[in-house]
Amino acid sequence: xxxxxxxxxxxxxxxxxxxxxxxxxxxxxxxxxxxxxxxxxxxxxxxxxxxxxxxxxxxxxxxxxxxxxxxxxxxxxxxxxxxxxxxxxxxxxxxxxxxxxxxxxxxxxxxxxxxxxxxxxxxxxxxxxxxxxxxxxxxxxxxxxxxxxxxxxxxxx
Amino acid sequence: xxxxxxxxxxxxxxxxxxxxxxxxxxxxxxxxxxxxxxxxxxxxxxxxxxxxxxxxxxxxxxxxxxxxxxxxxxxxxxxxxxxxxxxxxxxxxxxxxxxxxxxxxxxxxxxxxxxxxxxxxxxxxxxxxxxxxxxxxxxxxxxxxxxxxxxxxxxxxxxxxxxxxxxxxxxxxxxxxxxxxxxxxxxxxxxxxxxxxxxxxxxxxxxxxxxxxxxxxxxxxxxxxxxxxxxxxxxxxxxxxxxxxxxxxxxxxxxxxxxxxxxxxxxxxxxxxxxxxxxxxxxxxxxxxxxxxxxxxxxxxxxxxxxxxxxxxxxxxxxxxxxxxxxxxxxxxxxxxx
Numbered sequence: 001x002x003x004x005x006x007x008x009x010x011x012x013x014x015x016x017x018x019x020x021x022x023x024x025x026x027x028x029x030x031x032x033x034x035x036x037x038x039x040x041x042x043x044x045x046x047x048x049x050x051x052x053x054x055x056x057x058x059x060x061x062x063x064x065x066x067x068x069x070x071x072x073x074x075x076x077x078x079x080x081x082x083x084x085x086x087x088x089x090x091x092x093x094x095x096x097x098x099x100x101x102x103x104x105x106x107x108x109x110x111x112x113x114x115x116x117x118x119x120x121x122x123x124x125x126x127x128x129x130x131x132x133x134x135x136x137x138x139x140x141x142x143x144x145x146x147x148x149x150x151x152x153x154x155x156x157x
Numbered sequence: 158x159x160x161x162x163x164x165x166x167x168x169x170x171x172x173x174x175x176x177x178x179x180x181x182x183x184x185x186x187x188x189x190x191x192x193x194x195x196x197x198x199x200x201x202x203x204x205x206x207x208x209x210x211x212x213x214x215x216x217x218x219x220x221x222x223x224x225x226x227x228x229x230x231x232x233x234x235x236x237x238x239x240x241x242x243x244x245x246x247x248x249x250x251x252x253x254x255x256x257x258x259x260x261x262x263x264x265x266x267x268x269x270x271x272x273x274x275x276x277x278x279x280x281x282x283x284x285x286x287x288x289x290x291x292x293x294x295x296x297x298x299x300x301x302x303x304x305x306x307x308x309x310x311x312x313x314x315x316x317x318x319x320x321x322x323x324x325x326x327x328x329x330x331x332x333x334x335x336x337x338x339x340x341x342x343x344x345x346x347x348x349x350x351x352x353x354x355x356x357x358x359x360x361x362x363x364x365x366x367x368x369x370x371x372x373x374x375x376x377x378x379x380x381x382x383x384x385x386x387x388x389x390x391x392x393x394x395x396x397x398x399x400x401x402x403x404x405x406x407x408x409x410x411x412x413x414x415x416x417x418x419x420x421x422x423x424x425x426x427x428x429x430x431x432x433x434x435x436x437x438x439x440x441x442x443x444x445x446x447x448x449x450x451x452x453x454x455x456x457x458x459x460x461x462x463x464x465x466x467x468x469x470x471x472x473x474x475x476x477x478x479x480x481x482x483x484x485x486x487x488x489x490x491x492x493x494x495x
Contacts, residue, residue, distance in 0.1 A: 055200075110440060111441035111444070112438055113437055114479045117388065117410075117481055122362075122364055122369075127357040127360040127361065128199055128356075128360075130357070131201075131357045133200075134438075138169065138170055138172065138173070139169075139170035140172065142172075
């Protein structure tokens with residue numbers, strides 16, 4: 001079987017404006033730290049291709065989740081993802097979308113180009129870098145997750 | 158009764174190949190990670206390891222893998238294209254999809270047992286051109302450019318023994334397929350030369366409060382309002398000022414979708430139906446393959462009574478959603494002019 005995450009269908013939704021107002025007032029560094037921990041764990045598990053990672057060296061990234069008011073900033077340096085606590089101004093690549101779009105993307109419910117065509121996902125900065133990151137994420141072989149108990153089982157092909 | 162067309166689906170990664178196979182593709186087509194194929198984008202395509210794994214996965218499930226080696230060999234670098242053909246043969250690829258006559262000739266001479274398909278990039282629209290390639294290079298299949306009406310496709314099929322493959326779904330090129338130099342006009346690079354239309358390094362998306370601009374090597378291609386759907390950043394799908402009016406001067410961003418004419422396509426004897434989109438994600442491949450598999454099976458099961466076939470709303474919704482610019486079209490198949 002294919003290696004899609006077997007999760008319930010995620011509808012397109014927008015959180016009430018209160019979330020964004022509150023979220024924007026909270027410190028943003030924990031989000032950067034969490035994302036970086038996840039990315040470095042994926043790297044350690046060998047899920048991210050070394051060849052593509054080398055192309056990310058010294059590049060900076062920002063992920064903005066519009067309806068939560070959350071922004072995570074990080075860079076890739078010396079072979080690791082690192083949080084950026086003080087914004088350098090414009091990052092090399094900036095993804096912006098609502099929470100539901102990011103969830104749909106990560107769970108492989110929707111295609112990045114589809115979300116881009118219907119203007120749900122915005123990508124700014126270095127377009128080639130964006131394409132490289134998109135293609136790296138698309139090429140990932142996700143483990144198959146069983147929703148009951150969320151126990152990961154790696155698929156044998 | 159007409160034979161059931163093969164469903165030929167795209168893969169830009171091993172995950173996409175598996176998605177195509179698992180959702181009902183008969184054939185999966187892909188490219189090497191270099192400029193020998195027309196989807197040469199950063200981080201896309203197959204190295205030898207992932208290709209060997211993909212071929213194993215497909216063959217275990219009785220599906221075929223086709224390698225697109227469909228750019229034109231560049232001066233002084235012919236060996237890069239012959240190496241791609243040799244690698245395809247060594248890895249056990251079921252067919253190569255080729256446009257360049259010199260590469261076709263090499264494949265025919267060196268690997269006569271490996272099937273050869275004429276790529277859409279060869280721009281062969283007449284049965285004379287296709288029969289010529291059959292005679293000279295022993296091609297078994299030709300992929301028709303998306304410029305012919307259904308009646309013209311039927312005429313080609315009636316006058317050749319070569320299997321005919323047509324596009325069934327996906328982003329459209331301007332009606333000059335395989336011969337288009339619009340990307341080169343702006344960037345000096347094009348699908349036939351470096352394997353990419355509007356290479357990403359030349360593309361700049363600029364978000365402003367009420368609009369989004371897209372430029373190709375500095376040339377403004379389009380300016381989208383916040384409520385407008387976007388397309389790929391190609392010149393053919395841009396809006397330009399012509400005699401004081403700004404509009405899509407060449408074509409609108411849209412995807413070809415033949416669901417409603419599947420019974421007619423089957424009836425005229427098309428051998429294979431192709432889905433565009435090696436640059437798209439495994440999600441797209443799964444979504445489109447699943448819908449076309451169901452639609453093809455439904456059209457075949459009602460082929461004795463084609464009026465019993467109808468496009469299910471769920472199929473139309475799924476394909477409409479993933480379409481470029483969120484728009485679909487029958488393209489040239491039903492154009493009234495000749």
